[in-house]
Amino acid sequence: MLLALLMRDVIVVRRELAFFLMRTAMQPLMFTVVFGYLLPRMGFVHREYTAALLPGVLAVSLALAAVQSVALPMVADFGFTREIEDRLLAPVPSWMVALAKVISGAVQAVVAASFVLPLARLIMGPIPGLSAAHIGLVFLVTLFGATAFSVIGLYLGSVIEGTQIGLLFGIVVAPMIMFGCAYYPWRGLDAVPLMKYVVLLNPLTYIAEGLRAVLVPAQPHMQLPVVLAALAFMTGLFWRLGLRSFMKRAIG
Amino acid sequence: MRAAVSMAIETRALRKVYAAPKLKKRRSGGPPPPGSLPSGPPRPSGSPVVALDGLDLAVPTGEFFGLLGPNGAGKTTTIGILTTRVLPTGGQALIGGEDVVSHAVAVRRRIGVVPQRPNADRGLSVVENLIFHAAYFGFSRALSRSRAEEILARMGLADRADARVEHLSGGQQQRLMIARALIHEPEILFLDEPTVGLDPQARLALWEILRALHTEGRTIIMTTHYMEEAEQLCDRVAIVDRGRLLACDAPAELRRKAPGGTLIEISLDGAAAPVAAAARAIGGVLEVEAHDNTLAVYHPGGGEAVAPLIGAVQAAGRQVTNIRLAPPSLETLFVSLTGRKLD
Numbered sequence: 001m002l003l004a005l006l007m008r009d010v011i012v013v014r015r016e017l018a019f020f021l022m023r024t025a026m027q028p029l030m031f032t033v034v035f036g037y038l039l040p041r042m043g044f045v046h047r048e049y050t051a052a053l054l055p056g057v058l059a060v061s062l063a064l065a066a067v068q069s070v071a072l073p074m075v076a077d078f079g080f081t082r083e084i085e086d087r088l089l090a091p092v093p094s095w096m097v098a099l100a101k102v103i104s105g106a107v108q109a110v111v112a113a114s115f116v117l118p119l120a121r122l123i124m125g126p127i128p129g130l131s132a133a134h135i136g137l138v139f140l141v142t143l144f145g146a147t148a149f150s151v152i153g154l155y156l157g158s159v160i161e162g163t164q165i166g167l168l169f170g171i172v173v174a175p176m177i178m179f180g181c182a183y184y185p186w187r188g189l190d191a192v193p194l195m196k197y198v199v200l201l202n203p204l205t206y207i208a209e210g211l212r213a214v215l216v217p218a219q220p221h222m223q224l225p226v227v228l229a230a231l232a233f234m235t236g237l238f239w240r241l242g243l244r245s246f247m248k249r250a251i252g
Numbered sequence: 253m254r255a256a257v258s259m260a261i262e263t264r265a266l267r268k269v270y271a272a273p274k275l276k277k278r279r280s281g282g283p284p285p286p287g288s289l290p291s292g293p294p295r296p297s298g299s300p301v302v303a304l305d306g307l308d309l310a311v312p313t314g315e316f317f318g319l320l321g322p323n324g325a326g327k328t329t330t331i332g333i334l335t336t337r338v339l340p341t342g343g344q345a346l347i348g349g350e351d352v353v354s355h356a357v358a359v360r361r362r363i364g365v366v367p368q369r370p371n372a373d374r375g376l377s378v379v380e381n382l383i384f385h386a387a388y389f390g391f392s393r394a395l396s397r398s399r400a401e402e403i404l405a406r407m408g409l410a411d412r413a414d415a416r417v418e419h420l421s422g423g424q425q426q427r428l429m430i431a432r433a434l435i436h437e438p439e440i441l442f443l444d445e446p447t448v449g450l451d452p453q454a455r456l457a458l459w460e461i462l463r464a465l466h467t468e469g470r471t472i473i474m475t476t477h478y479m480e481e482a483e484q485l486c487d488r489v490a491i492v493d494r495g496r497l498l499a500c501d502a503p504a505e506l507r508r509k510a511p512g513g514t515l516i517e518i519s520l521d522g523a524a525a526p527v528a529a530a531a532r533a534i535g536g537v538l539e540v541e542a543h544d545n546t547l548a549v550y551h552p553g554g555g556e557a558v559a560p561l562i563g564a565v566q567a568a569g570r571q572v573t574n575i576r577l578a579p580p581s582l583e584t585l586f587v588s589l590t591g592r593k594l595d
Binding site for chain 1: 270332335336337338339356357358360361363365367369370371372373374375376380381384385387388389390432
């Protein structure tokens, strides 16, 4: 029956695939055009910047796709008519409905990232030090990152009301993206020690650094085991928080 | 050891208390948005809401059981608890002998639920809503599809199978909800105010469907605040108000318990109690009840007593603001038990 819950999401997302990709890929790709193509051309940034940028752009698309795919439909699900009741009345434990959303969100995030990667590479041209040697590890980091942000989406989706979506993106998502080492490497923050430690609270930092570790290993990056451990911990933490809020909303 | 499970549904001292809602300061001082506060009589702000206060019900298999009461009576909360969507604060609820809290998954297999507001999955078409709901219950793809088509035909929605849910009328959406509730062949069907907002024709059509389902042997629980709906469809009716059970019996028996005679309900511009004595003195009056500003007078002759009553009211220095007449019915029973109208 978990499969049926997942199939439902597959069908609904497939219908709106174009919108979904536009919604999640637009911001990172626009950023890529400006910072990965225009600015190097104008001589404002080094060519080498693109090596730090590509993994970050991927990380942002992962995060945005995961959070949006899980949190936005949940706001409608728990809205006035409670569309989610259909699934809550299925003969499965209620946590399985939450799990289905997380799995579905993670898959959508991986799809979005797979869409963004070739496009970003196309926009930026050849990237110094880009390595395809560790494809398996790229996939692993992507999966860890997608899952982490899906459970964050579960938590956010079950604590906010429909009217607060704008707030969510303005106050939570935007700072998360700007202060998550997506558009600059973590090592670079040595110049600003306070920031260096603040960004460690942000899961996006670990995804971006992890992708740097496997895509452009010659560039400075965080150690992969540290990245995976941090992501696993944050996933566990937000799953517990998210599941608890989900159950509270689901069974009043 | 389970007692003979002839009781489809049982509740024992069922209790539900909602924590005090956090009342936000409002700049304009306007009304709270709909759905943000549990509905019901006004209470001191910040106090917890007792939606159910020790409810005991027992519904045997195959009965068409009605829960009749005004808004805020606790009907939706009761259905919510029985259908595993709300956690009780105290007491116990059993479906087919199984506890709704500890055996929620098993309970869900046996019940079908038609919610208060149609909430079909808007990402799917009409027939897909049914197919997926069947799939959630473990039916194979092929079987889900054939059952979906069968039920759509039965509900008169076969020609709307591929339509988007938003394009259905209110009556059609309700029938889709019933179709969805039935697709996994549940023994027990719950309906929460199924005909609210429907035009009279759609309402009668729905009644026919419900009668047919009852004839098939299903146990049906329906909440409503329409007296005639309870009287027309139900084997037994429980009258509830403010979380408590006031009366529970077959409609005919309940009508017999209603104070006899026509109810003449007079609303005054002040307290009704001082007028009660004078009202009792009028010839033929069977009974007089005074609740706040309302005088409820029972008289076999109905309209005959109106003129002398108005005279009595004015003699006591009050003015009449409204008069209503009603023959003996569940509504008059409700009014006599609570002093308030059903809606």
